[in-house]
Amino acid sequence: MDKKENCGLFGIYGDPDSAEKTFFALHSLQHRGQESAGIATSNGDTVILHTGMGHVSRVFRSGQTVLNQLRNKMAIGHVRYSTSGSWNLANAQPLLSEYSRGQVAVAHNGNLINASLLRDEYEAYGNIFKSTNDTEIIIHLLAKPSHVSKPDPLGHVLNHLQGAYSLLFLFADRIEAARDPFGIRPLCIGKTKKGAWCVASETCALDTIEADYVRDVEPGEIITLSEKGFESRRFVKPENIRPAHCIFEHVYFAKQSSTIFGENVHEFRKRLGAQIAKEHPVDADVVVPVPDSGTSSAIGYSRQSGIPFDMGFIRSHYIGRTFISPRQDMRDLAVKLKLAVVKEVVKGKRVIVVDDSIVRGTTTKGKISALRRAGAKEVHMRVSCPPIRHPCFYGVDFPTKEELLANGRDMQQIKEFLDVDSIGYLSLEGMLSCASLPKEHYCTACWSGTYPIPIQTIVNKFTMERYQMQLFEDDSVQM
Numbered sequence: 001m002d003k004k005e006n007c008g009l010f011g012i013y014g015d016p017d018s019a020e021k022t023f024f025a026l027h028s029l030q031h032r033g034q035e036s037a038g039i040a041t042s043n044g045d046t047v048i049l050h051t052g053m054g055h056v057s058r059v060f061r062s063g064q065t066v067l068n069q070l071r072n073k074m075a076i077g078h079v080r081y082s083t084s085g086s087w088n089l090a091n092a093q094p095l096l097s098e099y100s101r102g103q104v105a106v107a108h109n110g111n112l113i114n115a116s117l118l119r120d121e122y123e124a125y126g127n128i129f130k131s132t133n134d135t136e137i138i139i140h141l142l143a144k145p146s147h148v149s150k151p152d153p154l155g156h157v158l159n160h161l162q163g164a165y166s167l168l169f170l171f172a173d174r175i176e177a178a179r180d181p182f183g184i185r186p187l188c189i190g191k192t193k194k195g196a197w198c199v200a201s202e203t204c205a206l207d208t209i210e211a212d213y214v215r216d217v218e219p220g221e222i223i224t225l226s227e228k229g230f231e232s233r234r235f236v237k238p239e240n241i242r243p244a245h246c247i248f249e250h251v252y253f254a255k256q257s258s259t260i261f262g263e264n265v266h267e268f269r270k271r272l273g274a275q276i277a278k279e280h281p282v283d284a285d286v287v288v289p290v291p292d293s294g295t296s297s298a299i300g301y302s303r304q305s306g307i308p309f310d311m312g313f314i315r316s317h318y319i320g321r322t323f324i325s326p327r328q329d330m331r332d333l334a335v336k337l338k339l340a341v342v343k344e345v346v347k348g349k350r351v352i353v354v355d356d357s358i359v360r361g362t363t364t365k366g367k368i369s370a371l372r373r374a375g376a377k378e379v380h381m382r383v384s385c386p387p388i389r390h391p392c393f394y395g396v397d398f399p400t401k402e403e404l405l406a407n408g409r410d411m412q413q414i415k416e417f418l419d420v421d422s423i424g425y426l427s428l429e430g431m432l433s434c435a436s437l438p439k440e441h442y443c444t445a446c447w448s449g450t451y452p453i454p455i456q457t458i459v460n461k462f463t464m465e466r467y468q469m470q471l472f473e474d475d476s477v478q479m
């Protein structure tokens with residue numbers, strides 16, 4: 001079963017070119033997932049689907065031919081990212097199924113922590129699953145006769161789910177979008193000039209198709225896009241809404257041009273960079289980012305410190321983000337291809353390198369040694385988030401605890417491992433001070449060990465297989 005997806009979603013209702021619009025929107029969300037992509041569309045009676053492995057441009061490489069076949073007035077699309085072992089077409093989304101109420105296609109961003117328990121229960125009653133995807137349990141829940149007969153079957157089903165979920169459903173006659181009561185993953189609503197409603201993981205997808213941002217889907221809200229227009233309802237009581245937005249979306253995942261959780265990612269990252277310059281100043285000649293996700297923070301660091309900003313690394317745009325490649329050997333190869341050092345910028349200089357985060361540290365070490373080979377006199381590492389020490393159960397694939405650089409190492413050991421002249425991580429308080437929402441509105445569990453959904457309720461056995469030893473050995477995890 002999958003335990004790690006941070007995917008991208010897009011849906012549009014009321015546009016005859018919905019498939020093309022979804023194709024372009026998925027392109028703009030490609031940074032959220034590169035393993036597979038898919039688009040499902042409906043003409044009001046029948047839902048059809050096209051999925052494939054790889055980037056959006058590869059899955060739809062025949063271009064207009066496939067998109068013409070998908071041409072309908074409503075569509076949902078998905079880009080997916082996942083671990084090794086689950087890299088197969090059966091797990092590509094949207095997932096399309098047929099049950100007693102007709103067809104439904106589902107696209108999911110997040111991680112259902114009780115999916116395995118539910119699946120065991122349903123399999124015990126003879127249900128057959130087509131994929132190893134945690135999302136598929138939602139279809140089985142929808143199809144259960146006692147759920148179908150409820151006044152709001154979808155709202156009823158969502159109340160069975162635990163974990164992080166931003167979801168899109170394409171029924172033959174409508175799109176429904178929902179967000180978990182913690183609002184862990186982003187999901188926003190937009191509208192085109194011609195009046196078509198859209199839903200997207202990030203506002204960059206709305207910008208791409210020239211739709212205007214309307215508002216976010218609220219935690220615990222379902223919105224319906226249909227012939228009746230836009231409708232909203234709640235599936236949890238207001239007192240059970242507890243926002244815990246993933247702040248790592250701001251630090252790393254989301255695109256700089258996007259606005260998520262109420263603020264622009266680029267501006268947020270610049271504040272992170274300025275804050276780390278206040279917390280960890282150092283004399284140096286140049287500030288260089290690890291592009292692209294470290295660029296905004298490096299600008300903030302440079303402005304706050306007065307040390308010139310320059311591009312010491314040039315990123316190849318023809319290879320994907322290394323962090324979301326499923327295999328270590330692929331990540332190692334990709335990082336060599338991805339970043340080229342500009343010797344003239346760093347030779348003989350005292351260099352401050354700003355990166356958004358350090359996970360394993362192996363790729364960071366490679367970047368440091370490349371700077372030294374290019375003649376950097378000193379290398380000072382600055383990281384625009386705190387040390388990552390805990391697993392994520394809500395949809396981001398960190399490696400096992402043993403693989404995390406900051407696990408069991410103090411700052412001196414990290415400095416020696418990376419071979420840097422100094423190391424400075426942003427403090428948790430400093431990171432939260434850069435956010436406009438109250439600090440209680442964010443999940444910071446991978447840094448703090450404080451999980452917004454209590455760990456006792458995390459019953460995904462596949463997740464637990466991976467992490468149970470770490471959790472029970474770790475006193476700092478808050479339950």
Ligand code: SF4
Binds near residue numbers: 184248394
């Ligand atoms: S544990 Fe970290 S990555 Fe996971 S949802 Fe919380 S803040 Fe985001």
